[in-house]
Amino acid sequence: MSRLERGVLGVAGVAGFLAAAELAGRSGLIPAEVLPHMSQVLLAAATLPLEEQFRSDVLATLQACLSGLAIAIAIAVPAGLLLGSVPFLERSVRPLVEFLRPIPSVSLIPLAMFLFPASQDAKTALVVYTCSWPLLINTLYGLSDVDPLAKDTLRSFGFGPLAVVVRVSLPSAAPFIATGVRIAVSVTLIVAVSVELLAAGEGGIGAFQSLAGSANRLDRMLAATVWAGLIGLAANLLFTAGERRLFRWHRASAGDVT
Template identity: 85%
Template sequence: MIVRGVLGTLGIAGFLVVAEVAGRAGVLPDVLPYMSDVLVAAAGLPLEAQFRADVLATLVACLSGLAIAIAVAVPAGLVFGTVPFLERSARPLVEFLRPIPSVALIPLAMFLFPASEDAKTALIVYTCSWPLLINTMYGLSDVDPLAKDTLRSFGFGPLAVVLRVSLPSAAPFIATGVRIAVSVTLIVAVSVELLAPGGGGIGAFLSLAGNANRIDRMLAATVWAGVIGLAANLLFTAGERRLFRWHLTRTGETA
């Protein structure tokens, strides 16, 4: 794990050095600022109240949309995963809707939800629901049938079997769905903020910086968006490994 982190850090540092050298050598377009200027601008952004407010607006939208998606998609996945008839009926619709890019639905979301914040939350819920739903259904298909039959033999009903056996067994898969959903929430939120008028967020900050021809500030905000996304992924990955170490051991993965 430490070696992987060191190699990742070296890779990022190498990319930054190459980008700086390429800019100084005139390989990159003149409109692009030097990487050192971008990093200086990125270091100063957290000191600006407006940027902090925009980051907070994006994070609030991501967390609220993710929470709603979990509350909707996980129970739906439990129902579809335990009732084969419903699963077979819903599968074609799920496979049809799931590949539709959320960005393509921004105009529709803006029409249905005039407030940009509502449109942003709705698209986050839509996008996050699919990995949560699919992973929950897949996790239920991996449950040991013998464990369920044993519980039924002791007189437990369908709900008790789901809560005592199916849900705990599927929990690692659901956690993976949450981690995948987290990785796309920021993308969807920033995309809506860029295209939807009004409201705040990192996307709105990027749009204003671009309109002012401040490419250095625009790229600096992009750097922070990447840092936030990386930090969220590392946090959820660490939590997933800690909570479900038994599952990683069973599947032969290393913690």
């Protein structure tokens, strides 16, 4: 099945869901005070970008996501390269990594808000924490896939450990690191909005949703949810397309050229 066919089927599925939800609301099966009509939600979603406050909230969320992701890349990728290049160090740190990695980020929101009273700082800190794990693990996995012969060949010509990492290990692990970035991108928005929901009034999509819910404007609250989903979808498509274009040679060598 081609990408176009998958896209058409995806759009048809979304349209079918919206039509079913609209029908359930119009027929009285779902009370309007529980779930607004989808037509109302979509109308509110269409008008939200015209509001300066909503645009400001979106920018606040994106700023925390992008800055947190950039910091995570700057920390986790070099850490992964170091651990992957020094087996003794990797074996020493692995138990700590396996202990911290499964901790849900949302369970750390109270701690982050205590350590960072400003909502924007708390969001950024949690995004860094969340994004670091897929980046670190994928970097380690990518280094384990490096051809030992290539590293030995470079050493035989007198290159040191740093040169081996830069010239062989990092380029070979780059596709895996890119996958880690794509995975991290998919969770940044979740973490940022979760913090904003608990810190309503300090900006962000989550704060907008919280205030709309407090005012009993469920249509606006769900409209903001629609925009959060669209932003997440666009980010995933963008990074997927970039990964496919930059590392097509890797996909081809793995037998996947679609």
